[in-house]
Amino acid sequence: MTNVPAPEPTGGTQAVARALSLLSEVGRGGGDGLGLGQLAAATGLARPTVRRLLLALAQARMVEQDRQTRRYHLGPEAYLLGTFAAERHGILTHARNSLLRLARETSDVVLLTVPQGDHTLCLERIEGDFPIRTHALMRGDRKPAGVGAGALAILAALPEPEGDALLHRVAPLIEDLAPDLVAALARDLAHARAAGHALNPGRVVPGSWGLGVAVLWPDGRPAGALSIAAIETRMGAARRAELATALHREARLVEASLATLEPQSERRRSTA
Known part of the structure; x- marks a missing residue:
């Protein structure tokens, strides 16, 4: 998996909502993962916006990118949060x-x-x-x-x-x-x-x-x-x-x- 540099800062509830929607789509990619173009099509966001949000999510270890396929997958922090939520949900x-x-x-x-x-x-x-x-x-x-x-x-x-x-x-x-x-x-x-x-x-x-x-x-x-x-x-x-x-x-x-x-x-x- 690649190490992704820190993204440019973004703010506002719209950015948060978009990032969460993108994270949800990455999760639905399953074991095969999803590419940048697929994620842009699924969310209706422009590719530069998707790339910027993915960088932010990768910085937080919520997603990661496979070096060979260039596809995105859920990251270790997403897994950890899932285990915390398991007892309630x-x-x-x-x-x-x-x-x-x-x-x-x-x-x-x-x-x-x-x-x-x-x-x-x-x-x-x-x-x-x-x-x-x-x-x-x-x-x-x-x-x-x-x-x-x-x-x-x-x-x-x-x-x-x-x-x-x-x-x-x-x-x-x-x-x-x-x-x-x-x-x-x-x-x-x-x-x-x-x-x-x-x-x-x-x-x-x-x-x-x-x-x-x-x-x-x-x-x-x-x-x-x-x-x-x-x-x-x-x-x-x-x-x-x-x-x-x-x-x-x-x-x-x-x-x-x-x-x-x-x-x-x-x-x-x-x-x-």
Whole structure:
């Protein structure tokens, strides 16, 4: 990895927001990393701006550049911060056994989705052994709130005024994905609140259905959602009822595991 010289100083909240957006894109590059041109295209920023921000992030050891490929990767400081955040936000650790169990039992694709501001992030995807799979949502994909079964389950778990306001706020982003999708999601949201689980009947990708159940923190706020994605023919009414039961069972197990975090945090604060 190369040593990168210090960048010219920049200031202002816009620069901070751009740097954080760029850091997020670098992280989504995975093991292959991303080049300067790819990062500029992904963020919509000019190449000189991206280069300047990357220099700043490299100075802070948040990113690093491979000497041979010239591609950018997350740096050691990003890894360290991730380990610090894992206890509070490490839902994947608590959900992994449930994800594996659901994939084994259903043979379908099982997903873990977490809220991220006005969006949701697919944190994990585990594929069952059914030969025909849906690829509508992959690990690392970021969607506007409410788009997808897991995202819709998270939205439905919020207090109703808050959920409605969030859906209204992201409506312009949703409209870019598909026409009339906002109105359809509003109806799906009402159904999810009544049923206790969310159904995505191929709203974005025809034939790709999903069923999701929210996972809650002890205070009742959504920590994320477990969901199952499958082709439409595997999502008949009778099977949906079976899948919803399995999702609820595993969501409660994940919640019980997450609940063990709070007493530990309280004990640390009391001894600080």
